Each structure stands twice: as structure tokens, then as C-alpha cells.
Amino acid sequence: MESKGKSYLALTMGTLAMMVCFMVWLCLSPLLDVILKNAGVQVSEFQRTFLLATPILLGSIMRIPMGIVSDRWGGKKTYIALMIFLIIPVLMMPRVHSYGMLIFTALLLGMAGTSFAIGVSYVTGFFPPEKQGLVLGIVAVGNIGTAFSVFFLPRLIKVMSLNGIFYLLVALLVLFTLLMLICPESKPNKDSTLGKSLSVAKEKDTWFLALFYFLTFGLFMSWSNLLPTFMSGLYSQSLVDAGIWAAVFAVIGTLLRPVGGYISDKVRPMTLLKYDFIGLIVVAIVLGIFLQSQGVFSTMIVLMGILVGVGNGIIFKMVPFVSSGNTGAVTGFVGAMGGLGGYFPPIVLGIIKQSTGGYSIGLYLIAVVAIICLVLLQKEYITGAHKIVK
Template sequence: MEIFIMGSSKSRSYFALAMGTLAMMVCFMVWLSLAPMIDIILKNAGVQVSELQRSLLLATPILLGSIMRIPMGIMSDRFGGKKTYIILMLFLIIPVLMIPRVHSYGMLVFTALLLGMSGTSFAIGVSYVTRFFPPEKQGLVLGIAGVGNIGTAFSSFFFPRWVKVIDLNGVFYVLIGLLVLFIILLLFSPESETNKNASIVASLSVAKERDTWLLALFYFLTFGMFMSMTNLLSTFMVGLFNDSLVDAGLWAALFAVIGTLVRPVGGYLSDKIRPMSLLRYDFILIIIAAVVLGIFLETKGIFTTIIVALAVLVGLGNGIIFKMVPFVSSGNTGAVTGFVGAMGGLGGYFPPIILGLIKQMTGSYKIGIYLIAIFGIICLVLLQKIYISGSRRIVS
């Protein structure tokens, strides 16, 4: 598979990587802007909600941000990542302006849905940066690009503090300023090589590849846990241990930072060691961690220790899985990224809703945590049967 732009200078490639990563960071700040300020946003809108309604509102941005990764990844392949990024960021200004100005639960859900488009930045960014580097560097490069996920940590850490100083409107004005700034910066960035023959029909051919769906399933576990825990940790820390919103946001930020920063490590290791072998041990440890978390859910010391361990494990898993994405279908990196990324995003959509429903019905999150372990076992069995014991290979 040849996706390297021949003749491009190192500085041009590195600038594209930096811009793709930073633009993703800003979009991820937008994507997870509700969770750190959810109580303030609900109060500002003048609505009271049940545990399930609250969980649904928090999960809603993840829905559109997941599903739309597929067409946005295809669009990036066909027209170029730079143009697609600019169009996305112009669109995001609309829901960012709306959030502090809506005053009903229904409109909050609708606006949160629009806000979810920011999550498609992952498919755009991956398609964009891969065009500037050769295959042997894909693991590390995609790991670095994935550092854009750290935007979720910035939201969790800064927004609860900023809202006390510059109020709710001020926080979202800051986001608009960042979007405008990066739209301008992207105008000076190089455009990625495009695939003019790419079409919806041609790109969706990657859905015929079994590897696409298996990687999507594995990413559903790792990235789904990354998004779910980043999104829910504030709720956990407040509800289980009576932490303040600011302290709870700090834990959510810590989880996001660790999970993001170790992602390039997973990619780098996958350049050196067979990715599927690494992933097997990662899944085993995730399963063990989930079981321990369920047992000691209300013991703060053990809870926070396991959360840190899970951040490392899901971050490594994300990097390992995306090492393999560019090798599934030549010329359709954006489409494969869209599919795999969509499943990962949906992995962050359903758990908050399921956990909220379980909490409302049983008064505890424990059953939901054990379900994560069960899903991890399913992924491990498929990985072992098809890629470890079997002869199937994506990357040698």
C-alpha cells in the first residue's frame, strides 16, 4: 500500500502531523464539553432530569460523532483532510453557540447531537496525517495523531474551573475562538493527497472485509472504555465518593491524559512487535481490571488505582489497533478509519446509557462494570481464535 507523498519534505509532513493532531484536540474539547459542566448546563436550561435522562444527554454527542465518522472519513479520502477539517470546524460553531442558549431538555439533546459532529475529527485526522508518512512509520504516526484525544482531558480539567470565572457563555466563547483560530491555521497547512476515485460505494467496500469488523469490535472495547470513563468519571466521583465537581473533573482529566499519552507507545510497540500478540495481553489485563473494579467499586483507593491502570491499558490498546487500520484496504484508510472509529465511538455511547439504566434500576453500577469484563472476554476469544491460533494476518 503506497500512501506516502513522494517528494514531500520532512518539515511539510511534520507540520501536517502537528496541525492534524492539534485540530483534533480542539474538536475533542468540543466533543466532551458537556460532561464537566453538566449540572451547570442543566441548571442554566432550567430542567430537572432522571439518572437515565442525564446519561442519555451525556452520551448523545458520542452518537453522531461515531456514525458520521464513516462518511467524513470517506470525504477526507476524496477531497482532502484539510478541506474536510475546515468544513467541520465551521459547522461546530453553530452548536457551540446554541448550548448556553437552549432552555428545554429536548433542545439540549438536539444540540448535543449536533455537537457530536466534533467526534468525526478522528476519522478526518487519521486519513489526513497518514498521507504524509510511509507504512513503516504508521504505528507511531497514528499514535501521535491520536494524542488529539487529549482535548477531552482539557475539557474535564479546565471547564469546571473556567465556568466559575467567566460563566457558561464565556467557556463556549473560548471554544469558538479556538475553532476560528484553527480554521485560519489550517488555511496555511498542506493538503493531503486525495483519492479522486473514492466514492461512497467504493469506500463502503471495506465493509466486506472481515478484518474491518473485527478491528471495529476490538476498538469498541478499548476506545469505548476511553470515552465512557472520561465521560462518566465525574459522575462516578461525585456520586460514589461525594467529590466536588472540580475534583471529579481532575480525575476525568487524569484518565484522559494517561489514556491519550500512552496511545503512541502502543503504536510504537506495534511497529516492533506483532500487534495481535500485544493486543492479547492487553485484553487479558483489561478483563482482570474490570472485574476488580466491579468488586471494589465503592472503595476509593482501589477504584482510583484501577482507573489509572485502565487508562494505560485502553490507551495502549487504541494505539495497537490503529497500527493495523491502514493495512486493511489500500487507498481507503479514511473509510476503514470511519468504520473502526464509528464502532469505537459507539462503544462510548452505549455504556453510559446502560450504566445509567442499571444504576436507576438497582442502585449500583456493578452489573454494568461486569458486563464490560464479559465483552472483553468475547473480544479475547475472537482474537485468539482468528489471529493468534489461526493463520489470519493484517500486519506480519
């Protein structure tokens, strides 16, 4: 075990570095109209939502290998390498002038999403097992970087050029790269391999948790990403006002995650998750029915933020019980699937909007996925003989 000072420094910097990376990961959402105008590109609704979803793709599928690199090489070195790499697409974004290059650059930006796996791998090594739950809750606060993007960037674009915004992001990446140099390095684990990490896919419970997290974290990521587009398109709100709602959603979803984990220590997690899924089903249906009412929409978005935040915490409470001694691998696998859950909704909603002229069917599909999760949860863990925790 490291000294308390080194442990707390690693926890603080690992969390703050994740915040910066998550700012980069979702920087397209609040700036998309400005970026498209700057590039001189006209896009369809599908192309627009596909571009928004693209960073989520690489940030999700690369979580497992980047977690392994962090385990084997050391989290500090991996964080530094990631932030240096991210400078490249950040500098590219305001300089590209075709849709194809926007997609390519957005894909590279997606590497920022792997900071979650790196941060968890880096920080947890400094604390004993009995503190891992609290530490994971604190590290997850790094997700609040999504709220910083959607809240601050629309305001900054009013007083800065697009180049200036991305130079600011570069400055943050450089600053935290330098700050990471003074942090202690985590102890490398040379036994960490891709084969071992993917071996947890043999466990049925891993897939159930992955599906559940696909729903809850996927909704957190996709709505953090889509809300500026929804609020400005449906209700003609300014980017600044739309960004406030996106930030509120992201903050609620982030801060209530540890609450979900804490409550799960007191009440059986699967019972909590049952009511969480029921709540998501109701919210999605109400959103679909009353989509034209801004008041109802705003209320439901707050409720959804609460439900996905608590749900994320509940699900990660279950992770250590799935594959004893291989918690990191399960975390990486489930986390990657959750990230992919944030990739598909924007694309599906874009297709539906382009085909039908509205989003309602897409919202009902969210309810369908939640119903599937609820049925499987009930069958496997509540009425069934199989249990993860008692």
C-alpha cells in the same frame, strides 16, 4: 511529496485542530450540572447519561462519510468547514431551555468527533508509507483534547459564566479556523467513495478489529465522559477534583496509544492484545466488587487507562494487514465502531443505575464483552490457523 516544512506544518496544525475539536466533543461532561441548571431542566439518571452519550453517536457514525469528504475535497477545507459548523451548537448550548433541545444541540456537537477521520485523512497524505505509523501516533495525540475539557472547564466555570465558557470555545474554533488558512491543502482523491469505504465490511478481519476497538476505544471515550459524574456522585468530589481524575485517565489513554503501537512492532500484536483483554477483565470485575472504595476505584481507573491506551495502539497496528491498499477505509470503519463503543456504556450504566440503584452490574457487563473479545481473539488468531501478522 510536499516539502518538509509544509508536511510538519500540516501535521502540527492537524493535530492541534483535533485537540480543539475533541475539547468541544466532550465539553458537556464537566459542565453538565451547570448546563442542566442553566436550562432549568430536571432529569432522571437515564436522561442524564443519555445526554452525555449523545455527542458520541454522531461523532462516530459520521466518521466514515467525513473521511471520504476529506479525501475528495481536501482535509484543510473539510477541517475549516467543520470548525465553522461547530460554532453553531457551541453558541446554542447555553441558550437552550428544554431537554429535547439539549439532546438536539448535543447531537450537533457530536460532529466534532469526526475530526479524527479528517485529521488522519489530511495529515497522512504529506508523509511516505514508511512514516505512516509514527504520523498516526502523533495525530492521535489530538485525543488529549478530552483531557483539556475535563481538567480546565470545571476550573474556568468558577471564574466565568457558562456563556463565557462557550464563548471561549468559539474563540478557539475561530482561531484555529484562521490558522488552518495558512496550511497547505492535502492532495484530493477523487476515487474515494462511500461504496469503496464500506466494501471493507466484507472482510471478516475488519469486523473482528472493529469489535476489539469497540471495547478499547469505547472504554476510553465512555470513561473520559463518565468519570466526572462517577467521582462526584459516588465519592462526593467537587467537579474540579473529579475533573483531575478524568484528565489523568484521558492523558494516560492518549499518550500510551503510540506505546502500544511501538511494542507491537517488537512483539506479536495478537499475543499482546490477549494479555490486554485479560487485564481489562480483571479490572472490570475488581471495579464491580469494590466500587464503594475510592482508593480501589482510583487505582483501577489508572490501570484501565493504561490498558485501553496500549490496546488502541495494538489494534491500529493490525489495520494495514486487514485490507491491503485500503487502509484508510478500514481505519474509518474500525474508528467508527470504536466511537460507537463509547456511546453505549453511558446509556447502559444509566439504565442499570436507575433500575438497581448501583453501577456494579454494568461494570460486570464490561468484563463480559472483554471475555467475548478474548475468546474470539484466541480462537481466530492465536490457536486458529488464520493469521493477520505472524
